[in-house]
Each structure stands twice: as structure tokens, then as C-alpha cells.
Amino acid sequence: MKSCGVSLATAAAAAAAFGDEEKKMAAGKASGESEEASPSLTAEEREVLGGLDSRLFGFVRFHEDGARTKALLGKAVRCYESLILKAEGKVDSDFFCQLGHFNLLLEDYPKALSAYQRYYSLQSDYWKNAAFLYGLGLVYFHYNAFQWAIKAFQEVLYVDPSFCRAKEIHLRLGLMFKVNTDYESSLKHFQLALVDCNPCTLSNAEIQFHIAHLYETQVGCITL
Incomplete structure (x- = not known):
């Protein structure tokens, strides 16, 4: 299969960064703060999530053998949302991109659009991220916003003509x-x-x- 615009290493880096942020939060709790327990991801789960993005849309069958993947995506969304909330939105822009991908795969289009728009506003070179542009195009397509979907899809093909x-x-x-x-x-x-x-x-x-x-x-x- 042809390579896609953004390597899995980028997604994996975001997942690894999530682990670092989790450790910071845990350290804060250990200092004596009393907070509600928040969900956390294991190293194995973060590794799996590193390979999940918009390119799998339409190819993940949750009703067949993908129940575990769906559950993991749901957990990841809760973890990311919790972390972003506690950090008051001051997290790396890749968190929002990944959150957009996860919500897209779960077909939660309003949340996917919101997360993608946050990434768009924070990442100055968003146009280099083919997986992001593809995911955004899919959301626009779902909402019949064809003018914007066409623009996003054409940008994907421009950035990465061999997009998978x-x-x-x-x-x-x-x-x-x-x-x-x-x-x-x-x-x-x-x-x-x-x-x-x-x-x-x-x-x-x-x-x-x-x-x-x-x-x-x-x-x-x-x-x-």
C-alpha cells in the first residue's frame, strides 16, 4: 500500500506525549491534591492508538471484530478530553488532531469537527498533515459542505499525490x-x-x- 502523508511515527509521538502528560498529572495528584480518578491509557493501548487515524475511516468494522477497537477509541476520547480539560486546553496541537481522528472513526462528527478546528487554529503548518486534511474533508463531506470538502480533498492530493x-x-x-x-x-x-x-x-x-x-x-x- 502506498504511504500516506503523515507517518505513523507522528501519531505515535502524540500518543507518547499523552503518556508524559499523564505522568505530570499523576505527579500533581501525589502532591496532595484530591481529584477524581481519571481514565488512563496503558503503554500497549497508546501503541495501538498510534496506528489509528482518519485513513482507517470506513475500514474499521465495529460490528464484526472491531468491538475492542471501538472500546479503546472510546476510552482514548475520554482520556484526551480529561487531559485537555485539566490542562485548560494548553496541550500540544497534535492532541486535538488525534482527538479528531478518534471521534471520526467513532462517527461522532460534531466532536470530530470541533477537534479538527482546534488543531487547524493552533497548527500553522496544518496543510502539511495529509491525514488531518483527509479527516476534515470526510467530516465536511458528511455534512454536505461540498465546497469545503472539495478544497480539503484537493489539498490532500496536492500535499501527497500518492496518499493511500x-x-x-x-x-x-x-x-x-x-x-x-x-x-x-x-x-x-x-x-x-x-x-x-x-x-x-x-x-x-x-x-x-x-x-x-x-x-x-x-x-x-x-x-x-
Whole structure:
């Protein structure tokens, strides 16, 4: 599989930083402060979380064998939110990016959007983070905010032309351009999705169906 814009090392670094912040909080408690017990992540859990981001959206099956992953994501969200709250928001920007990814995978779109927007406002070079841009694009796509989704997805392809979810991006760009009646751009992206051999949430037969419907829509517009 092709490499994605942000390496897993970046995500792992964020998870490791979370562990450091947890230690600081624990030290604060040991100094005599009485606080409610907050959830914490084990080293093994942080390692697993280091490999979970927006690129897995649509590929994690929680209803099949992913129940443990879903539970871990839920725990991670609670841990991150607790840490951010205690730190009064003064944490590394990567925390918000990871929180956005976790909420996206859990399909909690309002929380995902909120976390991604915090990362966007804090990270000056956010545009280098392809996984972030992809996740943000997916959230905008969910809300039918096509203008912003198109912009985010196009930025992913610009930053990392070999992005491993490029097929997913071309598929969604094809759908959005079809809705916007930009049939030429729609067909281009559907065809790019067809020739991409990477895994996709839709089969090539389903993509071909969308192309057929595109042609049908074009003919209908011409005959009107």
C-alpha cells in the first residue's frame, strides 16, 4: 500500500506525549491534591492508538471484530478530553488532531469537527498533515459542505499525490462534482478511482454504476 502523508511515527509521538502528560498529572495528584480518578491509557493501548487515524475511516468494522477497537477509541476520547480539560486546553496541537481522528472513526462528527478546528487554529503548518486534511474533508463531506470538502480533498492530493486513500478521495470528488453539475470533473475523478488498485469502500462495479448514472444525468440535461 502506498504511504500516506503523515507517518505513523507522528501519531505515535502524540500518543507518547499523552503518556508524559499523564505522568505530570499523576505527579500533581501525589502532591496532595484530591481529584477524581481519571481514565488512563496503558503503554500497549497508546501503541495501538498510534496506528489509528482518519485513513482507517470506513475500514474499521465495529460490528464484526472491531468491538475492542471501538472500546479503546472510546476510552482514548475520554482520556484526551480529561487531559485537555485539566490542562485548560494548553496541550500540544497534535492532541486535538488525534482527538479528531478518534471521534471520526467513532462517527461522532460534531466532536470530530470541533477537534479538527482546534488543531487547524493552533497548527500553522496544518496543510502539511495529509491525514488531518483527509479527516476534515470526510467530516465536511458528511455534512454536505461540498465546497469545503472539495478544497480539503484537493489539498490532500496536492500535499501527497500518492496518499493511500486517494481512491476514496477521487470517489467522493466524483460524487460531489456530479451534484454540482460539473460533469467533466466528476467523470475524471470517477475514472481515476477506477484505475486506482488500492482498497476502497466501494467496489469497481459500484463506481461504474455511478459513471453510468453520470452519463444518464448528462443526457437528461441535454434533452431538457
